[in-house]
Amino acid sequence: MNGWRYQAPARSPLSARAVIAGVRGVARNGRGSARSEGRVVELLTARYGPRDVLLTDSGTTALTAALIGVLKDRPGAVALPAYGCYDLATAADGANAPVLLYDLDPRTLAPDLTQLHEALRQGASAVVVVHLYGHPVDLSGVKGLAAERGALVIEDAAQAAGATLDDRSVGTQCSLAVLSFGRGKGLTGGSGGALLAYDDAGARVVEAVRGLLGAPRRGWPELLTIAAQLIFERPRLYALPAALPFLHLGETVYRAPRPLRRPSRVSAPVVGATWHLAEREAETRRHNAERLLSALRWQPGFETISTPPRARPGYLRLPVLASPAVRRSAMEPAARRLGVMPGYPQPLCDLERFRQRCWNRDAAFPGSRVLAARLCTLPTHGRLRLRDLERLELWIRIASGS
């Protein structure tokens, strides 16, 4: 029976009610859409406490808009981590922003402050910091360095649903924060994103870019996607979509920038309908991650990532540094069926077209290269049953050779 099980590497909490909310959203007129967007703004305001919120059609749009808005007032480059989701590159391309990359510490996924300091010295006027896989980064050091140079810090919390630091939601530490409600995120609307502003500088950026967003799409593709996701995320069925190469499931592909838009009509109703499911799912992910973390302890082929004190990761997936042998084993079909995935395959400085806009593209980014070579993620989501966790634990022991 277990031979039929195929786990997705990550999942967004969905329900039949959410799909119905999406269907109603597609059918709604502008006024109905404004009501469900207003509700999502209220929910976001209650959780994050921003001064202003801009809903968008994706996290990439939110980040692109943030970069455009910041660079308008503060010409210069944008500092990005050299390792991360390729949508960071898409956003910089979309904003036509010069880029200075900075390295990450592979053991904490936090910025290398020496390189960040250098990027600021070379002219970065905006710094984007990413909470990779929902691992909270304590931004006090980054904020101190940025303040010395008058640069603005943007927190990219696209992967950080459910994560907290000092009992506050991740995505509340800086002038601006970006959220994503895309496919596979901890909170989904099929697509969508938000830009949150916390101070005068952030609010000025939101005001400056609000008018740049084009008319929303109805969201038929998103609606189909969430309906398919609800059905096919089941471990008995997931082998089907996973075998379809054109879906690119779990793959990291660069996407060219697209026009900036307001959220589709599906996005806000689905986010509203899954808000509480997402809270429960985050607790489940943490519980599963903790169990896997104890299985990983003392296993020679794995190194776990350390978290800052007082942080509760959201564990969209559980990142680990794997030995070369374990990383090879993570690429095999048996591991894929358990939901194990290698991380992003290349640092951003190696992305062919994007690297042209990186002023320091030839600098060494040793931490990011370690991450590209060694990072793997284990699944943590709520579709894992006890037997899946036990099979993951067995895989950990076998891959580690113990």
Ligand SMILES: Cc1ncc(COP(=O)(O)O)c(C=O)c1O
């Ligand atoms: C760190 C990060 N930033 C931004 C994005 C873009 O979000 P979206 O897929 O909603 O465009 C993603 C998406 O995976 C991401 O992981």
